[in-house]
Amino acid sequence: MALLLDTLGDRVLLGEAIPESCFSDWTGHAACRPLALVRPTSSEEVSRLLRLCHEHRRAVVPQGGMTGLAGAAVPNADSVAVSLSRFTGVESVDRDAATLTVRAGTTLEAVQNAAREAGFRYPVDFGARGSCHIGGTIATNAGGHGVIRHGMTRDQVLGLEVVLADGRILDLMNSMIKNNTGYDLKHCFIGAEGTLGIITRAVLRMAPPQGETHTLLCGLPNYKAAVALLHRLRGAGLALEAFEVMWQDFYTMSCDWRDSQPPLPTSHAIYVLCEAEGDANHLETALEAAIETGEVADAVLASNIPQAQALWAIREATGEFPLKLAPINFDISLPIPTIGDFVEAAGEMLQQRWTGISIVNFGHIGDSNLHLTVDGRSLAEDAPETHHAIEAEIYRLVGEYHGSISAEHGIGLLKRDFLHHSVRPEAMDVMRALKHTLDPNDILNPGKLLN
Amino acid sequence: MALLLDTLGDRVLLGEAIPESCFSDWTGHAACRPLALVRPTSSEEVSRLLRLCHEHRRAVVPQGGMTGLAGAAVPNADSVAVSLSRFTGVESVDRDAATLTVRAGTTLEAVQNAAREAGFRYPVDFGARGSCHIGGTIATNAGGHGVIRHGMTRDQVLGLEVVLADGRILDLMNSMIKNNTGYDLKHCFIGAEGTLGIITRAVLRMAPPQGETHTLLCGLPNYKAAVALLHRLRGAGLALEAFEVMWQDFYTMSCDWRDSQPPLPTSHAIYVLCEAEGDANHLETALEAAIETGEVADAVLASNIPQAQALWAIREATGEFPLKLAPINFDISLPIPTIGDFVEAAGEMLQQRWTGISIVNFGHIGDSNLHLTVDGRSLAEDAPETHHAIEAEIYRLVGEYHGSISAEHGIGLLKRDFLHHSVRPEAMDVMRALKHTLDPNDILNPGKLLN
Numbered sequence: 076m077a078l079l080l081d082t083l084g085d086r087v088l089l090g091e092a093i094p095e096s097c098f099s100d101w102t103g104h105a106a107c108r109p110l111a112l113v114r115p116t117s118s119e120e121v122s123r124l125l126r127l128c129h130e131h132r133r134a135v136v137p138q139g140g141m142t143g144l145a146g147a148a149v150p151n152a153d154s155v156a157v158s159l160s161r162f163t164g165v166e167s168v169d170r171d172a173a174t175l176t177v178r179a180g181t182t183l184e185a186v187q188n189a190a191r192e193a194g195f196r197y198p199v200d201f202g203a204r205g206s207c208h209i210g211g212t213i214a215t216n217a218g219g220h221g222v223i224r225h226g227m228t229r230d231q232v233l234g235l236e237v238v239l240a241d242g243r244i245l246d247l248m249n250s251m252i253k254n255n256t257g258y259d260l261k262h263c264f265i266g267a268e269g270t271l272g273i274i275t276r277a278v279l280r281m282a283p284p285q286g287e288t289h290t291l292l293c294g295l296p297n298y299k300a301a302v303a304l305l306h307r308l309r310g311a312g313l314a315l316e317a318f319e320v321m322w323q324d325f326y327t328m329s330c331d332w333r334d335s336q337p338p339l340p341t342s343h344a345i346y347v348l349c350e351a352e353g354d355a356n357h358l359e360t361a362l363e364a365a366i367e368t369g370e371v372a373d374a375v376l377a378s379n380i381p382q383a384q385a386l387w388a389i390r391e392a393t394g395e396f397p398l399k400l401a402p403i404n405f406d407i408s409l410p411i412p413t414i415g416d417f418v419e420a421a422g423e424m425l426q427q428r429w430t431g432i433s434i435v436n437f438g439h440i441g442d443s444n445l446h447l448t449v450d451g452r453s454l455a456e457d458a459p460e461t462h463h464a465i466e467a468e469i470y471r472l473v474g475e476y477h478g479s480i481s482a483e484h485g486i487g488l489l490k491r492d493f494l495h496h497s498v499r500p501e502a503m504d505v506m507r508a509l510k511h512t513l514d515p516n517d518i519l520n521p522g523k524l525l526n
Numbered sequence: 527m528a529l530l531l532d533t534l535g536d537r538v539l540l541g542e543a544i545p546e547s548c549f550s551d552w553t554g555h556a557a558c559r560p561l562a563l564v565r566p567t568s569s570e571e572v573s574r575l576l577r578l579c580h581e582h583r584r585a586v587v588p589q590g591g592m593t594g595l596a597g598a599a600v601p602n603a604d605s606v607a608v609s610l611s612r613f614t615g616v617e618s619v620d621r622d623a624a625t626l627t628v629r630a631g632t633t634l635e636a637v638q639n640a641a642r643e644a645g646f647r648y649p650v651d652f653g654a655r656g657s658c659h660i661g662g663t664i665a666t667n668a669g670g671h672g673v674i675r676h677g678m679t680r681d682q683v684l685g686l687e688v689v690l691a692d693g694r695i696l697d698l699m700n701s702m703i704k705n706n707t708g709y710d711l712k713h714c715f716i717g718a719e720g721t722l723g724i725i726t727r728a729v730l731r732m733a734p735p736q737g738e739t740h741t742l743l744c745g746l747p748n749y750k751a752a753v754a755l756l757h758r759l760r761g762a763g764l765a766l767e768a769f770e771v772m773w774q775d776f777y778t779m780s781c782d783w784r785d786s787q788p789p790l791p792t793s794h795a796i797y798v799l800c801e802a803e804g805d806a807n808h809l810e811t812a813l814e815a816a817i818e819t820g821e822v823a824d825a826v827l828a829s830n831i832p833q834a835q836a837l838w839a840i841r842e843a844t845g846e847f848p849l850k851l852a853p854i855n856f857d858i859s860l861p862i863p864t865i866g867d868f869v870e871a872a873g874e875m876l877q878q879r880w881t882g883i884s885i886v887n888f889g890h891i892g893d894s895n896l897h898l899t900v901d902g903r904s905l906a907e908d909a910p911e912t913h914h915a916i917e918a919e920i921y922r923l924v925g926e927y928h929g930s931i932s933a934e935h936g937i938g939l940l941k942r943d944f945l946h947h948s949v950r951p952e953a954m955d956v957m958r959a960l961k962h963t964l965d966p967n968d969i970l971n972p973g974k975l976l977n
Contacts, residue, residue, distance in 0.1 A: 169861075169863065170757065171753045171757065171862055171863040172861055172862040172863055172894075173757070173760070173862075194761070215706065216706050216710075218704050218706075222703065222704060227703075227704065229710070230681070239952075239956075243952050243955075244952065245950075245952050245953055245956060246950045246952065246953070247953060249930070250861050250894075250928075251859040251860070251861060251862075251894035251929070251930055251933075252673065252678075252859070252892070252893040252894045252895070253669050253673060253678065253859045253890075253893045253894055253895045253930070253933035253934050254859050254894075254930040254932075254933065254948075255666065255667050255669075255717055255930070255932045255933065255934055255935065255936050255937070256930050256931060256932050256937060256945060256948045256949055257717075257718075257937060257945060257949055257953075257954075257957050257975055257976070258714065258717070258718055258722070258957050258960060259667075259680070259713060259716070259717055260953060260956055260957065260960075262710060262713030262714070263709065263713070263714070263960075265710070266706055266708075266709070266710055267708075267709055271709070283760045283761045284761065286763040287763075302622045306621065306622070306624070309624070309734045310645070310734045310735065312737040312738075312803070312804070314765075352763070353763070353804075354805055408702040408703070408704045408705050409702070410620075410623055410701050410702060411622055411623040411624075411702075412620065412622040412623055439704075441703070442703040442704045443623075443701075443702035443703045443704055443705075444703070444704045477701075478702070479700070479702055479704070479705040479706070479707050480707060481705070481706045481707050482702075482704035482705065482706065483704050483706055484706065485706050486706070486707060486708060494707060494708060497705075497707045498707055498708055499696075499697050501690075501694050501695065501696050501697065502696060502697070502698060502708075502711060503708075504694075505690075505696060505711055505964070506708050506709050506711065508963050508964075509709060509711075509714075509960070509963065511963075512959050512960065512962075512963045513956070513959075524708055525708070
């Protein structure tokens with residue numbers, strides 16, 4: 076500690092001075108006061124910190140806005156937490172190149188605002204935008220709304236600056252689209268959850284602002300029809316901004332929670348909420364054809380913004396889950412054609428073992444992403460074993476379907492012991508070898524992602 | 527050799543039986559007969575080959591369609607060349623997921639055809655499509671036409687199967703868009719030019735077929751106006767399929783080579799050939815505004831396919847360069863706002879040192895990519911030192927402009943000694959560490975990309 080204070084002085088907080096906000100993330104999992112909290116104000120200070128911790132084999136836990144959902148930023152009592160919250164700001168906006176250069180501690184919202192002020196948009200978006208750090212979104216390869224059109228955070232990153240475990244500063248601050256000069260090292264650090272280096276700066280792409288969009292809710296006979304509709308809309312000369320599939324149980328429950336009349340009757344097996352940019356005629360032509368073939372049984376097109384918001388409110392019932400259900404949430408991916416079968420198989424499997432349990436489902440199907448929620452109200456309270464058993468069963472089934480146990484939230488602590496369902500042993504070995512090469516003393520976020 | 531024949535039998539060719547086509551790539555650089563040519567018919571055979579070569583520390587040079595432009599697939603006399611030409615075919619097409627599963631030896635054209643037959647397109651395209659292997663396009667992260675809209679090859683790859691240097695088969699055959707389960711290892715092998723593993727299979731994304739497109743040629747007062755036009759068109763609700771910028775020297779020369787009247791007078795400083803999908807009204811509105819602000823001085827919109835082809839013929843004069851010039855070609859990237867200045871600086875620098883030399887320029891500016899061609903007719907013949915000196919000067923200048931010495935062709939042998947102009951020493955060290963981790967005996971394409 077004396078060395079740490081010598082090296083980084085007033086950047087260091089100890090004991091009671093460490094704010095509780097850095098004890099755990101949004102899951103509240105395993106909250107713990109770290110040995111120290113260091114808040115560097117430059118890449119060089121991050122470098123000095125890591126060099127010291129590397130020499131003394133002291134664990135370092137990188138922290139962003141603490142909005143993670145997998146426990147990747149949770150410290151333990153022996154670790155030094157490092158927060159980039161004092162290394163913030165958009166360093167430059169380049170309208171000609173359509174790029175932004177940002178510091179890791181900048182919030183996602185500040186990045187979005189800077190892009191908007193320049194006449195663009197930064198297309199990654201999700202609920203935690205006001206708190207999460209852009210560095211954290213890169214370290215976790217965050218998804219959220221808009222992935223169907225713009226891709227994940229990885230797809231927005233052109234360049235990175237990363238401090239390696241031994242304190243070396245790795246300058247990968249590329250701003251070019253085409254650049255085939257050797258291994259594209261930035262991809263090692265994107266989505267690595269702070270286990271291979273600490274991201275300090277980034278060059279990000281901006282997208283043009285959103286044009287006129289249309290919002291549509293459809294009732295469909297089955298999941299297969301939803302996949303057919305996705306295919307049809309993709310070929311209709313439109314830019315799909317969202318394609319949210321809600322299963323009947325989800326739709327019915329959400330409509331029950333609202334005062335108003337459901338926009339479509341609750342009798343359909345599947346509902347699709349779709350947002351598309353482009354020519355309204357293209358959308359109407361595609362929709363007519365879908366109705367003719369029976370893919371779509373019924374549909375309502377929002378004719379103004381309040382109507383569109385009312386349609387979105389049905390899908391956004393997920394925000395009410397913590398209050399109204401005892402939710403166990405899953406963020407999983409599956410090959411698109413199999414998602415319908417998976418939902419049925421998961422429901423049956425859970426019912427057989429835990430009678431009376433129910434699941435509600437929606438998914439960003441165009442991105443292969445299913446958000447399955449188990450309503451745990453019928454289970455005994457305080458049953459972490461049951462919770463864990465349900466997770467184990469669902470992730471085992473995900474593995475059988477060749478799916479991914481983490482679509483967008485990452486692995487962290489909470490999914491680490493299930494990783495083998497989605498990653499083969501040889502790949503796990505290569506991950507470990509990469510970790511050992513870049514962090515031989517295992518100081519960077521040890522125990523996260525890999526065990 | 528006896529061991530090799532024992533292990534792989536009739537997959538092995540020796541001595542005179544080895545076809546000349548595997549001695550060098552399209553550059554003809556350093557042509558050499560390898561010790562042996564092995565043509566495995568499965569991933570398991572690739573695995574057996576590599577296990578053997580790993581044990582005996584024998585260099586292995588992976589080969590695709592031999593259409594590379596950087597010498598990455600050129601063997602030497604002590605190495606075993608391995609060609610995937612007998613491991614071919616599209617294994618499956620999944621219309622619901624919009625994905626293809628392919629073997630590495632399949633030609634790009636066969637992949638494009640399979641996508642087309644399924645009602646999609648595989649959007650990577652360039653001249654070598656009929657010969658190059660899809661595995662080679664992944665190993666070199668090929669670019670080509672369409673990058674402005676669809677990205678590089680890297681952006682099409684969802685999953686890979688790779689055989690590691692020691693023969694382990696790494697199954698990364700993901701087919702999902704969202705999959706955050708640890709380090710995304712496929713990116714280590716994409717663009718690594720066969721130095722970290724041999725790619726044997728891949729899962730690729732397909733795009734919807736191209737819709738109605740419009741082709742437009744504009745004359746502009748300067749490079750800055752071209753960047754402004756790019757920005758304007760991107761915000762006009764159109765999907766840009768191409769944005770090809772030709773400097774006056776290029777345009778004038780190309781028009782001279784054609785019989786017909788130039789579509790626009792040769793008096794403009796910059797010409798932009800643009801192809802856009804979407805509403806013609808949007809394009810016309812944007813164009814009118816660009817004319818009003820002075821960004822665009824003159825323009826012609828093709829009203830039918832032959833007219834569009836005639837406009838493209840001007841840009842495609844590059845195909846005649848080898849016959850009509852003594853071209854020294856550069857495939858470089860630069861930050862978009864600086865490309866205009868770079869072209870001027872490069873021209874002046876070359877003129878000062880080699881009086882009478884000229885350059886012709888065009889670029890995929892939306893991708894940061896400049897194709898600068900030095901016309902070497904004024905230089906003495908058979909002057910490899912001059913050729914090398916010109917390369918050294920251009921790449922040095924690229925480094926000064928924080929550009930990339932390889933936009934899309936890769937490093938291979940031909941650019942290896944210039945790599946330090948675009949890659950910092952720390953990054954080079956990390957590349958070497960990664961290489962040593964994955965290929966400790968340095969058998970995979972030794973001496974390529976890194977030295």
